[in-house]
Amino acid sequence: MTATPLSAPAAPARRAWITSPALLLVPAILFLSVIYVLPLIDLARVSVAADPWWTHIARVFSVPLYWESLVRTMKIALTVACLCAVLGYPTALLIQRSRGTVQALIATAVVLPYFIAILIRTYAWMVLLGRNGPLNKTAIWLGIYDEPLALLFNRGTVLLGMTAVLMPLMVLTIYSSLSRLDQNLIRAALAGGAGPMAVFWRVLLPLTLPGVGAGFLLVFVSALGFFITPTLLGGPGDQMFAMHITQQADSITGEGFLQALAVVLLLITLAVVGIAGRMMGFEFIWGGGKLAAPVQTAVPEQRGTMAPPRRSVAMMLADTLGWPILRLMGRLPANTGAWAVRIIGAIVLSALILPILVVIVISFSEASYLTFPPPGWSLQWYEKFFSDSNWMTAFWNSLTIAALSSLIAVVLGGTAAVGIVRSEIKYKSALMLLLVSPMIVPPVVLGLSLYSLFLHLNLVGTYFGLAAAHAIGGIPIVVVIIAASLQAVDRRLEQGAAVHGASPLTVFRTVTLPAIAPGLAAAVFFAFLHSFDELVLSLFLSSPRMKTLPLMLWADINYQLNPVLAVVSTLEVVLVVGGILLARPVLGRSRGAH
Amino acid sequence: MIQTQTWRDPAREAAPSGKTARGADIIGARISLRDVVKRYGAFVAADRISLDVEPGEFITLLGPSGSGKTTLLNLLAGFQGIDGGEILVDGKPITPVPTHKRGFGMVFQSYALFPNMTVAQNVAFPMRMAGVDRATSDRRVGETLEMMRLSEHAHKTPSEMSGGQQQRVAIARAIVMRPRVVLMDEPLSALDRRLRESIQIELRELHQAIGSTILFVTHDQSEALTMSDRIAVMDKGHIIQVARPLEIYRHPQSRFVAGFVGESNLIEAEVLERREDVAVLRSRSGHVFQTGCRNVPATGKVTVLVRPERMALHQSPQPGTTPATVTSALFLGETLRIEAVIEGGETLLIRCPDTAARELPETGSVIHVGWGAQDCWVLS
Numbered sequence: 001m002t003a004t005p006l007s008a009p010a011a012p013a014r015r016a017w018i019t020s021p022a023l024l025l026v027p028a029i030l031f032l033s034v035i036y037v038l039p040l041i042d043l044a045r046v047s048v049a050a051d052p053w054w055t056h057i058a059r060v061f062s063v064p065l066y067w068e069s070l071v072r073t074m075k076i077a078l079t080v081a082c083l084c085a086v087l088g089y090p091t092a093l094l095i096q097r098s099r100g101t102v103q104a105l106i107a108t109a110v111v112l113p114y115f116i117a118i119l120i121r122t123y124a125w126m127v128l129l130g131r132n133g134p135l136n137k138t139a140i141w142l143g144i145y146d147e148p149l150a151l152l153f154n155r156g157t158v159l160l161g162m163t164a165v166l167m168p169l170m171v172l173t174i175y176s177s178l179s180r181l182d183q184n185l186i187r188a189a190l191a192g193g194a195g196p197m198a199v200f201w202r203v204l205l206p207l208t209l210p211g212v213g214a215g216f217l218l219v220f221v222s223a224l225g226f227f228i229t230p231t232l233l234g235g236p237g238d239q240m241f242a243m244h245i246t247q248q249a250d251s252i253t254g255e256g257f258l259q260a261l262a263v264v265l266l267l268i269t270l271a272v273v274g275i276a277g278r279m280m281g282f283e284f285i286w287g288g289g290k291l292a293a294p295v296q297t298a299v300p301e302q303r304g305t306m307a308p309p310r311r312s313v314a315m316m317l318a319d320t321l322g323w324p325i326l327r328l329m330g331r332l333p334a335n336t337g338a339w340a341v342r343i344i345g346a347i348v349l350s351a352l353i354l355p356i357l358v359v360i361v362i363s364f365s366e367a368s369y370l371t372f373p374p375p376g377w378s379l380q381w382y383e384k385f386f387s388d389s390n391w392m393t394a395f396w397n398s399l400t401i402a403a404l405s406s407l408i409a410v411v412l413g414g415t416a417a418v419g420i421v422r423s424e425i426k427y428k429s430a431l432m433l434l435l436v437s438p439m440i441v442p443p444v445v446l447g448l449s450l451y452s453l454f455l456h457l458n459l460v461g462t463y464f465g466l467a468a469a470h471a472i473g474g475i476p477i478v479v480v481i482i483a484a485s486l487q488a489v490d491r492r493l494e495q496g497a498a499v500h501g502a503s504p505l506t507v508f509r510t511v512t513l514p515a516i517a518p519g520l521a522a523a524v525f526f527a528f529l530h531s532f533d534e535l536v537l538s539l540f541l542s543s544p545r546m547k548t549l550p551l552m553l554w555a556d557i558n559y560q561l562n563p564v565l566a567v568v569s570t571l572e573v574v575l576v577v578g579g580i581l582l583a584r585p586v587l588g589r590s591r592g593a594h
Numbered sequence: 595m596i597q598t599q600t601w602r603d604p605a606r607e608a609a610p611s612g613k614t615a616r617g618a619d620i621i622g623a624r625i626s627l628r629d630v631v632k633r634y635g636a637f638v639a640a641d642r643i644s645l646d647v648e649p650g651e652f653i654t655l656l657g658p659s660g661s662g663k664t665t666l667l668n669l670l671a672g673f674q675g676i677d678g679g680e681i682l683v684d685g686k687p688i689t690p691v692p693t694h695k696r697g698f699g700m701v702f703q704s705y706a707l708f709p710n711m712t713v714a715q716n717v718a719f720p721m722r723m724a725g726v727d728r729a730t731s732d733r734r735v736g737e738t739l740e741m742m743r744l745s746e747h748a749h750k751t752p753s754e755m756s757g758g759q760q761q762r763v764a765i766a767r768a769i770v771m772r773p774r775v776v777l778m779d780e781p782l783s784a785l786d787r788r789l790r791e792s793i794q795i796e797l798r799e800l801h802q803a804i805g806s807t808i809l810f811v812t813h814d815q816s817e818a819l820t821m822s823d824r825i826a827v828m829d830k831g832h833i834i835q836v837a838r839p840l841e842i843y844r845h846p847q848s849r850f851v852a853g854f855v856g857e858s859n860l861i862e863a864e865v866l867e868r869r870e871d872v873a874v875l876r877s878r879s880g881h882v883f884q885t886g887c888r889n890v891p892a893t894g895k896v897t898v899l900v901r902p903e904r905m906a907l908h909q910s911p912q913p914g915t916t917p918a919t920v921t922s923a924l925f926l927g928e929t930l931r932i933e934a935v936i937e938g939g940e941t942l943l944i945r946c947p948d949t950a951a952r953e954l955p956e957t958g959s960v961i962h963v964g965w966g967a968q969d970c971w972v973l974s
Contacts, residue, residue, distance in 0.1 A: 188700065203708055207710055
């Protein structure tokens with residue numbers, strides 16, 4: 001009577017490579033190679049297809065129009081990044097210091113604008129600063145001046161608008177590095193006799209400097225390629241570099257020069273990211289989440305060689321510059337610092353939220369032009385939106401494209417995330433860099449590079465073409481969110497299931513999938529939102545017969561500012577608020593996992 | 595086999611004379627808590643706590659998590675506001691003084707060393723904040739590092755050091771100013787056992803050498819017994835008992851203290867007779883034994899504490915023993931740990947030293963257990 005074993009011994013591992021998780025990376029890499037890397041290479045090829053090869057590129061740097069615009073773009077981007085850092089730090093501190101409901105409200109005030117389309121937020125600033133906008137009305141009512149001022153279309157509005165649009169990125173990056181600090185460090189500094197100012201100067205700031213640096217770079221790089229906000233808020237003297245590319249694309253100049261403009265912008269962006277990545281690690285692009293063994297082991301080595309000289313220089317600076325200032329600050333009333341944080345934070349939060357509120361209010365206006373406060377209330381603009389077949393067609397187009405695009409992004413990005421986290425291959429960080437790099441490529445450059453590919457493939461103005469183009473930016477979002485969720489899954493649970501006889505697929509279905517389900521839902525939502533809001537690629541890749549909602553908005557904003565736009569904006573806010581409420585638990589978790 | 599021990603008067607043998615046992619000046623402050631209250635919403639973390647700490651004393655707040663010991667430390671450090679009562683340091687209320695002006699030292703469980711500074715810079719931090727001149731600061735930091743045997747690590751960063759070394763740096767930072775009060779929040783619980791024991795001894799000697807008042811928070815009873823001048827046992831926001839370690843261990847005032855500090859056999863018994871200096875009790879199982887008269891009423895029921903190591907183990911019946919059946923017997927190295935149940939009565943825990951004469955009893959075998967009048971402590 002011998003007992004027969006309940007399960008047969010496992011099959012030999014001869015097909016091991018087929019089950020390797022690294023294979024999961026293949027679809028996403030193939031997709032991105034064809035639709036993202038190759039077009040960029042082609043773009044570069046066209047830009048140097050002249051005799052001699054540098055003709056076009058030399059022209060970019062020799063014609064004053066472009067050269068001056070390039071310098072202007074750098075200056076604006078630098079100013080915006082500095083403004084974001086200086087104003088964003090106190091705001092991040094305010095979030096970190098508040099508790100309970102207040103904290104949730106402040107965090108929402110930062111996160112909500114982060115997910116609303118740049119186009120809509122820029123439009124909100126146009127409403128706020130318009131001739132009959134709330135700001136002019138309030139100033140006149142207060143008797144500061146008598147006639148409404150032209151607040152729009154100058155360098156100041158460009159800086160204001162871009163700072164406001166990019167602020168959430170900075171605040172969230174700094175907050176994530178603040179929240180990772182051991183709170184006992186602050187207590188230890190206090191117990192060691194450091195006043196609040198000294199705690200900030202000697203402990204808080206030095207330890208969160210990497211976070212500030214990451215935020216600064218993300219904002220700077222995004223600002224370099226900015227197109228929507230300066231176009232809408234700037235005057236003739238505020239042309240940014242990306243704007244030339246679209247203008248040149250409209251008036252078809254010589255083949256090659258246009259591409260050279262794009263290549264210059266791309267190279268500058270890549271150079272900034274490359275230098276920054278060498279110094280602080282490329283993780284800053286996706287929010288500091290560590291990948292796996294290779295990256296982790298590489299970091300301490302780097303620190304060992306790089307950190308001490310930098311630290312002592314920083315220390316010297318802190319000592320020579322900081323101490324006298326600190327001594328002076330010490331004479332200020334005890335709560336000066338705390339009040340400065342509150343006041344700056346309040347200003348930033350109102351600059352983030354007020355424009356959106358004003359737009360929501362205006363959408364219920366009775367007037368047929370933009371004025372605040374509305375003379376009376378009505379739903380006529382909602383009626384107009386829902387009864388206008390052009391708007392409704394664009395709305396359904398956007399929904400269809402976004403649904404298709406998020407499907408592509410989640411399938412490709414999700415499998416790639418599993419491949420990245422679970423495989424043991426070489427060059428993992430390089431692959432991760434490839435997967436998330438669309439985040440930093442200026443959309444204008446991407447749009448231009450895709451245009452010729454789409455012409456060849458007859459994809460211009462098709463649902464699939466736009467969905468695929470939007471998925472280029474959707475994949476990084478999905479990869480980052482799902483990779484973070486996967487890393488939070490306890491490997492021992494999966495091993496436990498496997499030991500008790502579950503096949504790899506069953507393990508994934510019964511253990512892994514339920515654990516990452518919230519992350520998956522968030523990824524779907526944000527990929528959807530990314531496509532739903534996308535304007536710049538669509539400008540290049542749609543046809544007159546194929547309009548998306550952002551394209552309609554863009555055309556209308558340039559033509560006339562009417563309250564129908566406010567209706568669309570309000571609907572978008574409702575969509576985002578709904579999404580955030582659904583994704584709230586997930587957001588908290590993935591941010592903590594960083 | 596019955597051990598006889600005389601216990602000394604629990605009152606303090608000597609009032610502080612201004613010198614520690616090692617001859618250092620006592621620089622510590624007198625701390626007085628008066629009806630201190632701290633609430634978190636409806637939860638009362640400190641419920642009218644009063645406590646007097648002598649200058650230069652090493653006092654441990656001992657209790658399970660959630661008992662309010664860390665809350666009390668945070669209130670002293672000024673990390674949280676007080677909801678009632680007052681805290682006096684050398685007779686002056688400390689509540690209005692912000693943390694950074696209190697001039698205390700503090701050691702954290704997570705070390706909380708500034709990762710952006712070297713060891714020397716970490717230790718110098720309080721001096722720099724106090725505006726001490728460079729030369730004095732360098733000298734004092736040097737002395738303190740030497741005292742903690744860290745001199746050769748002065749220019750390392752905390753991340754380059756082991757946990758034990760990091761904690762010694764944190765201690766150095768807390769004492770470099772020779773503060774009147776040093777607060778320690780479970781500073782050893784992140785270390786492994788062997789390291790913990792060596793730092794315990796080091797801390798004890800350090801306390802003698804600097805003469806500061808030390809408030810030490812822990813949930814580890816053996817740590818508290820080893821290090822403290824006095825222990826305050828806490829539970830649910832109250833201080834249950836404050837006494838010297840020996841007193842806490844031998845004469846706990848409640849079941850909670852008896853159970854939390856050390857292992858215990860609590861025997862329910864009925865008073866049969868109370869004479870001049872000795873009382874006769876009978877346990878539930880019918881075992882009749884004698885105790886001292888303290889806390890014993892003329893009639894009624896009492897709870898008697900007998901520590902496992904005071905239990906005597908015999909192979910054959912002796913006067914004053916009771917038979918018990920072994921349910922578990924473990925060899926733990928220097929001691930044997932035996933559980934045995936008295937028929938119709940209580941389960942007893944017995945610990946006895948490993949000697950050549952004794953074999954580990956078999957499970958199920960019958961042993962004879964007894965204890966003397968001096969080994970009993972009647973809970974009040």
